[in-house]
Amino acid sequence: MYKIAVLPGDGIGVEIVPEAVKVLQVIGEKFNHQFEYTEALVGGEAYDATGHPLPDDTLKICRQSDAVLLGAIGGPKWEQLPVHLRPEVGALLPLRKELGLYANLRPCFLFPGLTHASTLKEETIAGVDLIVLRELTGGLYFGEKSRQEVEGGIKATDVLSYTTFEIERIVRYAYEVARKRRNKLCSVDKANVIETSRLWRETVMELAKEYPDVETTHMYVDNCAMQLIRNPKQFDVIVTENMFGDILTDEASMLTGSIGMLPSASIGGKVGMYEPSHGSAPDIAGQNKANPLATILSAAMMLRYSFNLEKEAVIVEQAVSKAVAEGYRTPDIMEDGSKPVGTVEMGDVVAGYISNA
Numbered sequence: 314m315y316k317i318a319v320l321p322g323d324g325i326g327v328e329i330v331p332e333a334v335k336v337l338q339v340i341g342e343k344f345n346h347q348f349e350y351t352e353a354l355v356g357g358e359a360y361d362a363t364g365h366p367l368p369d370d371t372l373k374i375c376r377q378s379d380a381v382l383l384g385a386i387g388g389p390k391w392e393q394l395p396v397h398l399r400p401e402v403g404a405l406l407p408l409r410k411e412l413g414l415y416a417n418l419r420p421c422f423l424f425p426g427l428t429h430a431s432t433l434k435e436e437t438i439a440g441v442d443l444i445v446l447r448e449l450t451g452g453l454y455f456g457e458k459s460r461q462e463v464e465g466g467i468k469a470t471d472v473l474s475y476t477t478f479e480i481e482r483i484v485r486y487a488y489e490v491a492r493k494r495r496n497k498l499c500s501v502d503k504a505n506v507i508e509t510s511r512l513w514r515e516t517v518m519e520l521a522k523e524y525p526d527v528e529t530t531h532m533y534v535d536n537c538a539m540q541l542i543r544n545p546k547q548f549d550v551i552v553t554e555n556m557f558g559d560i561l562t563d564e565a566s567m568l569t570g571s572i573g574m575l576p577s578a579s580i581g582g583k584v585g586m587y588e589p590s591h592g593s594a595p596d597i598a599g600q601n602k603a604n605p606l607a608t609i610l611s612a613a614m615m616l617r618y619s620f621n622l623e624k625e626a627v628i629v630e631q632a633v634s635k636a637v638a639e640g641y642r643t644p645d646i647m648e649d650g651s652k653p654v655g656t657v658e659m660g661d662v663v664a665g666y667i668s669n670a
């Protein structure tokens with residue numbers, strides 16, 4: 314039996330998570346696995362119900378599970394709260410920290426059926442298959458923050474720090490991933506300006522000696538942002554710090570057709586967390602318009618990384634591939650001549666392909 318904490322969260326979170334659960338259910342029935350789901354409150358809805366975006370109960374449920382499936386959190390309703398009560402800082406970051414999830418895997422894979430759904434040219438993106446390893450529990454997000462009054466206004470500070478230990482463990486992980494792929498690692502930093510980036514680069518250069526079979530390159534983050542659009546096929550594995558990884562992966566999601574296609578796995582501790590890379594999309598929430606595929610693909614990553622069910626993970630990915638190849642489209646990946654579907658219908662299509670596989 315596999316115990317899964319289910320945290321739908323806010324906005325489209327409550328629409329996309331049930332579709333991923335639907336898919337897990339079909340996998341369970343087909344392959345005789347028992348998934349036990351425990352739903353818990355997180356984010357703005359948890360704040361509204363309990364006064365805190367990460368109630369103790371929720372953290373306990375996550376800790377007692379084998380894996381966490383998260384939708385998304387945050388939204389305009391909670392933007393004015395004191396920072397420690399905001400869903401992002403008060404719930405998501407502590408969840409990642411408490412569960413020790415230092416490695417965030419964001420695979421950017423273009424399903425062949427979606428070559429024309431992207432705003433980018435077909436020849437630029439056809440065949441894109443890269444993965445970003447984002448450091449997730451350090452850097453600017455977790456550094457000390459402060460505000461003080463100064464002459465003429467206020468001064469705000471966010472401390473950016475990294476230790477060699479933090480850099481080494483994510484970079485080592487990235488090398489191991491590269492060894493299972495095309496043996497190419499690109500480390501992204503801003504070593505021409507930032508001290509933590511200089512330490513980052515030195516640390517990667519040291520570790521590179523242990524992985525002579527992997528081709529190591531270094532790239533400045535501004536150049537990387539451009540290269541991802543100019544020639545994304547040059548990349549295999551990208552490893553980078555927390556905030557650079559956040560920004561580059563939203564950008565890279567367009568290589569896959571839509572941010573609604575980009576899954577993620579956060580691992581490193583006993584319990585892995587799986588969530589789409591996108592947010593709660595308040596602009597389309599509650600309208601059955603959200604693309605559930607990033608969440609469904611995140612559930613596939615759960616099967617792979619937390620439960621070691623590789624065959625089942627591949628079946629889910631193949632069902633997603635078939636759904637888009639057959640022309641089923643939520644509005645974000647819509648193109649002429651396709652079959653328009655909503656969130657629920659897309660989940661049904663994928664689940665249907667799995668049960669008939």
Ligand code: NAD
Nearest residue numbers: 385386387388401572573591592593594596597603604645
């Ligand atoms: P967002 O990712 O929620 O939305 C950006 C754009 O992408 C919107 O136009 C949205 O409609 C679209 N989009 C996102 N997911 C989609 C999907 N599955 N299908 C179709 N379209 C999709 O980013 P934002 O608007 O900057 O943030 C909204 C809220 O989400 C904020 O409160 C932010 O802090 C939060 N957020 C949470 C997470 C998380 O929980 N992991 C991640 C990012 C942002």
Ligand code: IPM
Nearest residue numbers: 387401402405406559590591
């Ligand atoms: C993400 C999100 C989060 C991040 C926010 C909501 C804290 O943008 O998961 O990419 O920046 O890590």
Ligand code: MN
Nearest residue numbers: 559560563590
């Ligand atoms: Mn982000």
